[in-house]
Amino acid sequence: MTQILCTIDFTESSRDALRWAAMLTKQLKAHLTILYTFRLIKMPFEEAVGLKKKMEVEAKDNFTQIEKEILKGSGVSYDFKVEVGFVVHRIEELIKNQTIDFLIIDKRIPGNKEALDELIAKVSVPMVLVP
DSSP states (O other), X not given: XXXXXXXXXXXXXXXXXXXXXXXXXXXXXXXXXXXXXXXXXXXXXXXXXXXXXXHHHHHHHHHHHHIIIIITTSOOEEEEEEEESOHHHHXXXXXXXXXXXXXXXXXXXXXXXXXXXXXXXXXXXXXXXXX
8 A cells, every 4th residue: 555654743834735645645545644743852851751741642632623624534544643853854764664655745844944955865755845
């Protein structure tokens, strides 16, 4: 089965990328993995664990809203991942460790032009950048 990866950050532009990814997933009868990443700033371990749990809960709550809006009842096979780290590195790991055939990303998500350039240079699967 074709595997599509789409990154989101819950902005309207990443929702547009997700809409595009859902449409393509349905057309290809593929599976969609939706990835949300966040970073933890340097802090004591106990505080980092609490912040991580809080960020995961917030991400899942935000995803529930997007899920209702875009995915529920669409016939699209999908899963949602919340991971700590730089989005470029998390994408690379998912592509390396899973069979990802296609990447759809909001061009603003990597954060800056250098990160986007790094992603384009390192990713070995077809990619669509949604404006």
